[in-house]
Amino acid sequence: MERPAWAPRSIDISVPSVSRMYDYYLGGSHNFEVDREAARRAMEFMPGLPKVMQANRAFMRRAVRFAAGEGITQFLDIGSGIPTFGSVHEVAQAAVPDARVMYVDHDPVAVAHSQAVLEGNDGADVLAADLRKPQEILESPGVRRLIDLDRPVGLLLVAILHFVEDADDPYAAVAELRQALAPGSMLVLTHAAYEGIPLPAERAEGRWTCTRRLATR
Incomplete structure (x- = not known):
């Protein structure tokens, strides 16, 4: 398989990536056949x-x-995946050219791809960190460099919290992040739900568990 310029050498492109599968679902180009095949299998469910x-x-x-x-x-996007195809920095910097965006993901594949995509963009960067450890995110040099927590921040937790087990207390993590934000900040949050899925509950649960394990390994 030929490696395109945007694919970091450190990444095994023969193994499917949840981040690249998401890019495929969005109609993006930062994915490979192995990702598309895994995405099509998920679509069977x-x-x-x-x-x-x-x-x-x-x-x-x-x-x-x-x-x-x-x-x-300024925007802090946690669980960002690969910032392609209409991502936060594209939208924010189109509206405000000097907008700053810090992406955060704990998936090394997403982080490596993000570094390649964001190269040359001084107003956007990526941090390898975990939502379940919010203090590490807030105190990281990268976040401190790009994000002024004394000013309003757009905190994005988009399609990420459903990957966090209840045992990891996602409520506390979100609360800690919110408490660190200045007045006037905004929280943008989406969460998956079973409602409306035309599947037996046990089948949906089986697929969701599989996807969650792949995303959080």
């Missing part, structure tokens, strides 16, 4: 998955535009 992902991304774009219109010029 949830045929509407691409539309769900596309609707989620469309909401995120609207939310970022709204926040920028309200004067927010």
Whole structure:
């Protein structure tokens, strides 16, 4: 398989990546056949998955535009995946050219791809960190360099919390992040749900467990 220029040498492109599968669902180009095959298998259980992902991304774009219109010029996107195909920095910097965006993901594949995509963009960067450890995110040099926590921030937790087990207390993690934000900040959050999925509950649960393990390994 020929490696394109945007694919870091450190990444095994023969193994499917959840981040690249998401890119495929969005209609992006940062994915490989191994990702597309894995994505098609997931669609056997949830045929509407691409539309769900596309609707989620469309909401995120609207939310970022709204926040920028309200004067927010810095964004912290946790669980960002690969920032391609209409991602936060594209939307924010189109509205406010000097907007700053810090992406955060704990998946090394997503982080490596993000570094390649963001090369040359001084207003956007990526941090390898875990939502379940919010203090490490807030105190990281990268976040401190790009994000002024004394000013309003757009905090994005888009399609990430459903990957966090209840035992890891996602409520506490979100609360800690919110408490660190200045007045006037905005929280943008989406969460998957079983409602409307035309599958027996046990089958949906089996597929969700499989996807969650792949995403959080």
